[in-house]
Amino acid sequence: MKIEMIKENKKDYLDLLLLADEQESMIDKYLEKGIMFAIYDDSLKGICVVTKEDERTYELKNIAIYKEFYGQGYGKKLVEYIFEYFKNDCDTMYVGTGDSPLTIPFYLKCGFIESHRIKNFFIDNYDNPIYECKKQLIDMVYLKKNFKYRYIKG
């Protein structure tokens, strides 16, 4: 298994990007500046995209694994990899998601904790209603991973 940074032709991975963020115009807002990683285990299994939001603040903007490989640890491996990759440059990494049982338990398992919400984000920013598990996504739920206290000695 290997994880590689993807620097060019990020749109080649649009099929995966759309699994996590179904409106391409929203993906276009972060893809160019985003740092993309792909996980391979023989073949491509999934991708993620991280942006630098502030001097020591990063955000996981997109993570997607091909459906036939869900539940095999690839998503968590990608998250563990980016935590390790950014830990010296990053105090806090955020991830935003819908209030969905398909994603929040995954992020909690990966070590994120709940942070805050942006009310009506999916209504205000997406052209069409988005449903997951038959429930319309309304607010953006932000989770965070803090790094900065881990390295203080004493």
Ligand SMILES: CC(C)(COP(=O)(O)OP(=O)(O)OC[C@H]1O[C@@H](n2cnc3c(N)ncnc32)[C@H](O)[C@@H]1OP(=O)(O)O)[C@@H](O)C(=O)NCCC(=O)NCCS
């Ligand atoms: C969310 C996603 C990336 C998870 O990837 P994955 O490879 O299936 O997840 P993993 O196998 O690494 O799971 C890691 C842990 O989270 C748990 N988990 C994953 N999805 C879960 C779910 N829907 N409900 C409960 N737990 C879940 C796993 O059981 C595992 O737990 P463990 O560490 O105790 O074994 C994947 O389902 C996906 O690509 N979804 C579509 C795109 C998407 O919605 N992206 C997020 C946008 S916000």
